[in-house]
Amino acid sequence: xxxxxxxxxxxxxxxxxxxxxxxxxxxxxxxxxxxxxxxxxxxxxxxxxxxxxxxxxxxxxxxxxxxxxxxxxxxxxxxxxxxxxxxxxxxxxxxxxxxxxxxxxxxxxxx
Amino acid sequence: xxxxxxxxxxxxxxxxxxxxxxxxxxxxxxxxxxxxxxxxxxxxxxxxxxxxxxxxxxxxxxxxxxxxxxxxxxxxxxxxxxxxxxxxxxxxxxxxxxxxxxxxxxxxxxxxxxxx
Numbered sequence: 246x247x248x249x250x251x252x253x254x255x256x257x258x259x260x261x262x263x264x265x266x267x268x269x270x271x272x273x274x275x276x277x278x279x280x281x282x283x284x285x286x287x288x289x290x291x292x293x294x295x296x297x298x299x300x301x302x303x304x305x306x307x308x309x310x311x312x313x314x315x316x317x318x319x320x321x322x323x324x325x326x327x328x329x330x331x332x333x334x335x336x337x338x339x340x341x342x343x344x345x346x347x348x349x350x351x352x353x354x355x356x
Numbered sequence: 357x358x359x360x361x362x363x364x365x366x367x368x369x370x371x372x373x374x375x376x377x378x379x380x381x382x383x384x385x386x387x388x389x390x391x392x393x394x395x396x397x398x399x400x401x402x403x404x405x406x407x408x409x410x411x412x413x414x415x416x417x418x419x420x421x422x423x424x425x426x427x428x429x430x431x432x433x434x435x436x437x438x439x440x441x442x443x444x445x446x447x448x449x450x451x452x453x454x455x456x457x458x459x460x461x462x463x464x465x466x467x468x469x470x471x472x
Contacts, residue, residue, distance in 0.1 A: 277459055288447060288463035289399070332399070342387060342451070342458050343412065348398040 249347035265319040266350045268333030277336035323354045360464035368470045374436040379448030386453030394444045438471045
């Protein structure tokens with residue numbers, strides 16, 4: 246079983262709609278969580294950190310469920326520019342500052 | 357501010373040749389990471405350095421791969437001899453060694469390697 250698993254998609258989303266997707270992690274000792282965004286043929290970039298109480302950044306909302314070991318990302322009022330691959334990223338305290346990246350969920354926003 | 361700079365951006369080489377990828381991290385960042393990304397395996401950590409010292413090379417696939425960081429502003433990843441299965445995008449990333457951004461990776465634009 247992979248440490249970090251994501252539905253690869255694609256999630257086809259009409260412009261203006263809401264889309265949400267999850268990421269599961271296998272190690273209960275995981276302590277820090279992030280969402281990165283990667284545009285086609287570009288480098289990954291940090292989108293947002295995920296805090297225990299959940300957090301928002303504009304149209305993006307991230308949630309953490311430690312009991313079920315998953316994190317989620319919700320995008321409201323989707324824009325064409327939101328089309329990208331979203332990478333779930335996890336850190337375990339024992340791993341120092343190493344991060345484990347999920348395979349990514351591809352989102353395609355269409356007019 | 358300049359970001360992480362990688363060179364070359366694209367490399368096409370024949371099987372058996374030596375390939376050297378280069379990276380200049382963000383000034384002031386103490387940690388440097390080399391990743392490989394393929395469709396099949398996603399983004400994999402190959403090796404990382406703290407203060408120019410290799411800390412974890414457990415992701416380096418085999419002895420054909422080697423990495424060095426002779427100073428705080430330069431690192432290389434070498435593949436010798438190269439094989440077609442090494443074809444991938446290789447990313448270099450840097451981050452501060454401490455503070456609230458220690459878990460943020462600043463990626464270079466990557467080197468797209470094709471071994472024929």
